[in-house]
Amino acid sequence: MGLVSLCLFMLVVGFREIRSTAVAKELESSFLKLEEKAKAPQQGGIVFTGASSVAYWDSLGSDMKPLAVVNTAYGGAEYTDLTPQIDRLVVAYHPVAVVVYAGDNDLATPGRKTPQSVARDALEFVETVHAKLPDTWVYVLSIKPSYARWDQWPQMKEADGLIQDELRGQDRAEFIDVATPMFDANGKLPRDFFVFDGLHPSAKCYLVWTAAIKPVLLKRFGPAASSSQKPS
Numbered sequence: 641m642g643l644v645s646l647c648l649f650m651l652v653v654g655f656r657e658i659r660s661t662a663v664a665k666e667l668e669s670s671f672l673k674l675e676e677k678a679k680a681p682q683q684g685g686i687v688f689t690g691a692s693s694v695a696y697w698d699s700l701g702s703d704m705k706p707l708a709v710v711n712t713a714y715g716g717a718e719y720t721d722l723t724p725q726i727d728r729l730v731v732a733y734h735p736v737a738v739v740v741y742a743g744d745n746d747l748a749t750p751g752r753k754t755p756q757s758v759a760r761d762a763l764e765f766v767e768t769v770h771a772k773l774p775d776t777w778v779y780v781l782s783i784k785p786s787y788a789r790w791d792q793w794p795q796m797k798e799a800d801g802l803i804q805d806e807l808r809g810q811d812r813a814e815f816i817d818v819a820t821p822m823f824d825a826n827g828k829l830p831r832d833f834f835v836f837d838g839l840h841p842s843a844k845c846y847l848v849w850t851a852a853i854k855p856v857l858l859k860r861f862g863p864a865a866s867s868s869q870k871p872s
Contacts, residue, residue, distance in 0.1 A: 690717055700846075746761070782817045800817070
């Protein structure tokens with residue numbers, strides 16, 4: 641191995657170790673906050689999990705009312721982080737549905753993962769949930785565009801298409817596109833859809849996400865849907 645190759649290898653290994661430690665700390669911090677809110681997990685609601693774009697959704701509970709939701713997302717998460725933690729993130733809550741957002745961090749570093757590998761990882765997440773909770777619905781959110789990661793958007797968009805194709809063959813699984821509504825009539829991303837870092841959604845963007853996600857959930861799990869399933 642040449643000197644340059646050796647240096648690159650050491651950088652990659654070092655990056656992975658640093659990232660793994662940071663993600664683990666963020667995960668533990670998130671669970672401590674959840675444990676402070678409730679001694680026992682809320683059962684039968686809807687779990688939102690994934691990366692920081694959901695973790696930082698402070699208005700999620702009020703935005704999704706009257707649906708009962710819990711947020712187990714944490715910063716830095718990738719699909720390959722979520723699946724090994726699925727018992728803590730999802731299964732403990734025995735939810736009727738899971739809404740997951742990932743793929744953003746997976747493709748943030750060029751060359752580390754591919755749209756194809758991310759699509760496979762997303763499908764593995766869905767299949768792992770169903771192996772443990774066969775009756776639970778899984779809703780996979782599209783990867784969002786952002787100014788901070790605009791150069792990676794073509795790969796993210798490709799991954800979205802592949803994930804959508806994969807889910808067509810799955811029972812109790814659905815793809816929800818939150819990316820398309822983020823573009824204006826001229827195909828541009830409004831600057832005020834993001835906070836100062838150009839990456840994470842602003843309150844205005846979360847309103848767009850709510851409009852895309854909430855009707856889908858209400859149709860299947862809202863009060864009207866529940867009453868129609870009761871025996872007459």
